[in-house]
Amino acid sequence: MKFQDDSEYIRRVLSGDVAAYASLVAKHKNLVFSIVLKIISNREDAEEISQDVFLKAYQSLDTFEGKSKFSTWLYRIAYNAAISKTRKKRVEMVAIEETVITNYSTEGIGRNMNDLEENQRQLILEKALLRLPAEDTLLITLFYKNENSIDDISDITGLSVSNVKVRLHRIRKKLYEEMNGLIKRN
Amino acid sequence: MEKEDFLSDDLLKDLFRNQSWENPGDDFTGNVMEQILQAPEVSPVKKPFYLILLSSWPYILLLLVSVVFLMTSDLPFTDYIPGKEYFAKNLLPYLGSLFSGFKPLVSNIKTISIPLMIILAGSLLVGFDHFLFRKPDVRHQTTH
Numbered sequence: 001m002k003f004q005d006d007s008e009y010i011r012r013v014l015s016g017d018v019a020a021y022a023s024l025v026a027k028h029k030n031l032v033f034s035i036v037l038k039i040i041s042n043r044e045d046a047e048e049i050s051q052d053v054f055l056k057a058y059q060s061l062d063t064f065e066g067k068s069k070f071s072t073w074l075y076r077i078a079y080n081a082a083i084s085k086t087r088k089k090r091v092e093m094v095a096i097e098e099t100v101i102t103n104y105s106t107e108g109i110g111r112n113m114n115d116l117e118e119n120q121r122q123l124i125l126e127k128a129l130l131r132l133p134a135e136d137t138l139l140i141t142l143f144y145k146n147e148n149s150i151d152d153i154s155d156i157t158g159l160s161v162s163n164v165k166v167r168l169h170r171i172r173k174k175l176y177e178e179m180n181g182l183i184k185r186n
Numbered sequence: 187m188e189k190e191d192f193l194s195d196d197l198l199k200d201l202f203r204n205q206s207w208e209n210p211g212d213d214f215t216g217n218v219m220e221q222i223l224q225a226p227e228v229s230p231v232k233k234p235f236y237l238i239l240l241s242s243w244p245y246i247l248l249l250l251v252s253v254v255f256l257m258t259s260d261l262p263f264t265d266y267i268p269g270k271e272y273f274a275k276n277l278l279p280y281l282g283s284l285f286s287g288f289k290p291l292v293s294n295i296k297t298i299s300i301p302l303m304i305i306l307a308g309s310l311l312v313g314f315d316h317f318l319f320r321k322p323d324v325r326h327q328t329t330h
Contacts, residue, residue: 037208051221054218121201
């Protein structure tokens with residue numbers, strides 16, 4: 001399905017065409033669901049929260065000023081909804097200690113990864129991501145998979161730009177360490 | 187490992203690019219739209235009457251009425267208003283002629299003048315109500 005620009009759907013919804021919102025939902029549902037699922041880790045809860053996210057976004061659509069992209073605005077709602085849900089469950093985030101990260105060469109890991117089949121590479125990445133704290137998985141996914149800029153991620157998460165940079169740097173190191181361990185075990 | 191290395195990590199970019207997003211259930215969009223349509227709709231909020239005072243129209247209207255009143259009244263102190271005589275002699279007849287066209291219209295339909303007046307008055311009231319209490323932003327709104 002080919003989608004139009006978000007601003008066109010927003011204009012139509014704001015002028016009374018409620019059905020146009022279905023296109024916005026269809027366009028962004030996978031990413032919103034993925035963001036929530038990465039933090040919540042339960043499909044059923046994630047689906048329910050994602051639906052609430054779209055409902056909340058609809059109700060406050062007239063407050064969207066267009067200063068950032070609609071997707072960034074929507075992902076921020078999703079991120080906050082998921083985070084507040086996990087805080088209710090009192091899930092503690094595990095801080096990454098930089099001191100425990102061992103020295104390794106990214107080129108070496110790259111060569112080792114290239115020797116593997118694509119499905120094995122994906123499996124190692126998935127397993128390594130599962131070992132990271134949920135919020136870190138989300139940050140690195142937004143950056144590398146969704147190609148969100150540092151500024152976008154700062155907008156979505158509410159972290160400062162410098163904090164996002166530091167965290168991405170650390171998460172990447174931790175991810176490489178996990179992948180390295182998984183490759184060696186294979 | 188440099189602090190900014192993550193910005194140009196082609197290996198991770200490649201790996202993540204081939205990852206697929208998670209999909210919610212097939213009825214996800216339908217469920218969201220159902221919730222939106224089922225949510226109670228708030229009746230459009232009418233502007234409070236006093237907000238009309240923030241507009242310039244009441245003041246312009248009040249000024250016009252005051253000018254016409256002062257220029258046409260027989261109150262003693264109004265004799266000293268400059269230009270009153272000129273207004274009464276030259277402008278007032280033209281002002282009267284503005285409405286003279288309506289005179290034959292009403293005088294020719296004397297038999298139904300009362301029902302017609304009621305309809306006209308009603309229409310005027312509805313018109314004024316519509317103008318003064320325009321809906322601020324009429325669209326589907328929900329409460330939660």
